[in-house]
Amino acid sequence: MKKTAFITGATSGIGQATARLFAAQGIDLVLTGRRQERLDALKIELSAQVKVETLNFDVRDRASVFAAVESLSPEWKSAVNVLVNSAGNAHGRASFQDAELDDFEAMIDINVKGLLYVSKAVLPLLLENGHGHIVNLSSIAGKEVYPNGNVYCASKSAVEAISEAMRIDLLPEGVKVTNIAPGMVETEFSLVRFKGDEAQAAATYAGITALTADDIAESIYFAVSQPEHVQIADLTIFPKAQASAHDYKREN
Numbered sequence: 001m002k003k004t005a006f007i008t009g010a011t012s013g014i015g016q017a018t019a020r021l022f023a024a025q026g027i028d029l030v031l032t033g034r035r036q037e038r039l040d041a042l043k044i045e046l047s048a049q050v051k052v053e054t055l056n057f058d059v060r061d062r063a064s065v066f067a068a069v070e071s072l073s074p075e076w077k078s079a080v081n082v083l084v085n086s087a088g089n090a091h092g093r094a095s096f097q098d099a100e101l102d103d104f105e106a107m108i109d110i111n112v113k114g115l116l117y118v119s120k121a122v123l124p125l126l127l128e129n130g131h132g133h134i135v136n137l138s139s140i141a142g143k144e145v146y147p148n149g150n151v152y153c154a155s156k157s158a159v160e161a162i163s164e165a166m167r168i169d170l171l172p173e174g175v176k177v178t179n180i181a182p183g184m185v186e187t188e189f190s191l192v193r194f195k196g197d198e199a200q201a202a203a204t205y206a207g208i209t210a211l212t213a214d215d216i217a218e219s220i221y222f223a224v225s226q227p228e229h230v231q232i233a234d235l236t237i238f239p240k241a242q243a244s245a246h247d248y249k250r251e252n
């Protein structure tokens with residue numbers, strides 16, 4: 001079965017790595033993100049391998065999400081059968097009492113509401129095509145709360161619950177749902193979380209060979225490349241040096 005994937009957060013990190021791997025495997029792509037110049041560059045890069053369409057929107061903007069999906073040509077709408085909800089962010093790392101409300105809102109808006117908006121907008125395409133697969137990017141933070149993680153952990157716990165509920169509700173429709181929960185992955189994620197503080201971001205990974213965006217992309221591809229009757233429900237992926245949300249082995 002020919003696959004066409006709709007990927008959010010495709011301009012960096014796991015979303016971008018997934019786009020590149022999918023293209024290498026012959027999967028056509030609808031790539032979305034907030035940074036048009038990065039979308040343009042990625043389209044030029046990957047169009048040599050597969051068909052690529054790009055959509056520029058912020059997942060937090062409900063109207064923009066639905067307008068962007070509606071703007072797809074009938075050919076693209078009839079082709080999309082995989083959705084990868086990769087867009088997500090952490091903002092700040094502080095105790096609940098010291099954290100900023102703006103950071104709380106950003107994480108809820110992107111990680112939870114954004115995922116809901118995109119899923120509701122794209123799902124009719126999967127249903128119309130008679131089959132489909134949704135992959136949601138959660139986190140070990142969605143399974144284990146850790147100090148100063150508060151609302152980020154809550155947002156990813158929501159993704160876990162949404163994924164499970166989607167899997168139940170969409171069972172009669174023949175749509176698979178996979179939840180992927182990475183542990184420590186070294187991308188620009190920490191730089192965003194620590195608001196551009198490069199030293200603090202680097203300290204997160206000091207002494208640890210962390211996972212890469214490519215590692216998680218491989219897991220996403222593993223899930224979507226299974227036979228039609230096989231559904232990977234939930235994957236938790238750690239680097240060797242990690243055992244839980246807060247247990248690491250750092251080299252001196």
